[in-house]
Amino acid sequence: MTLSSDELIQIRRHLHSIAELSMQEFKTQAYVKQIVESFPQTNLEIKELPDLPTALLVLVKGSDPIRNIGYRCDMDALPVTEKNGLEYSSKTPGVMHACGHDLHVTVALGILNYFSEHQPKDNLVFFFQPAEESQSGGKVAYDLGAFSGDFRVDEFYGLHDNPLLKTGVIGCRNGTLFAGTTEVNIIIHGKSGHAAYPHLANDAIVIAANFINQVQTVISRSIDPIKCGVITFGKIDAGVIRNVIAGEARIEGTIRGLTEDMIMFIRQRVLEIAEGLEKSFNCQITVEYNQGGYYPVENNPVLTKRFINYMKKNDQVVFEETEPKMTGEDFGYLINKIPGTMFWLGVESKGALHSADFLPNENAIQKGVDAVVGFFNYRMNLEED
């Protein structure tokens, strides 16, 4: 049975209410699987990954396949406490779909539903991915050999919702769409002590404050202003009580650049600043980097040109050429291994991505489904490769 727009919205709302963190998407995966199992099964095959239990792959067998086309959506939520006050707001304390992955999953289910009822010419491989926000579930799946045998993928597509684009607008560009990122943890080892005897301690909070201030000069004073870089520290932990000097501070952040060279340069400057502070404050600072799979999202020139041309010519789609953004995505890893195209779907939310009041316009769901179904039908029936 074809899912109506209203049914898709109900699915998105349920997914929204059961938001789960990276690698914990058990309820989400089970719900997605249950919906897929309600579709006609004639041409469907489901695959699970024992070593990545919250992932789900679904193959739709084509009638006369010459290629396998992949479609990926991510399923995890963020440690953000929702402030939308909706009937279907997240029921998981402190966890919210603040990046719209509930909507991504719903669009993927809408596309899959269509092709379960209208057999495609090529094979389609749907990848419901855990852990995009951290721990790079896409890389983990790829490294586990998820995309092999019948589930091989020759070209990969995936979308991200965009609160700054009007509802349903498709945005894309050839080349770099998103930045590459490296997660960074800084651990400052000072010496704790009595608040009244600072000279006998080594205050990790004061060192952390200096570190954070000095790092701001990397972007403002060390990189060519025409080029882009970001360093954001989103979390800091230090101290136990007001009158005990903190002996340790931990700062967690993310470093971003549109090229690997830029990221390596920023990483080096952060290390140098840490070394300088070790000397000036007579302390030890550990700097940990984890690149994971967050490569820059580099859209494949041939596939992306075809995708953009189709979207521009389609009267039902409003298309916008977009600028590169400093968002990260482990889809960058997948399309580094397999050619692919990532694009935006406009959802026109007042609240920004990763905010407690992020609230996408649900009318984008059907528009996203229709745009991708149309593109896949066009792509599969092209004579050229």
Ligand SMILES: CC(=O)N[C@@H](CCC[C@H](N)C(=O)O)C(=O)O
């Ligand atoms: C689309 C989006 O918001 N993605 C995340 C990816 C995070 C990558 C990694 N964990 C990091 O923090 O660098 C983003 O924050 O851009």
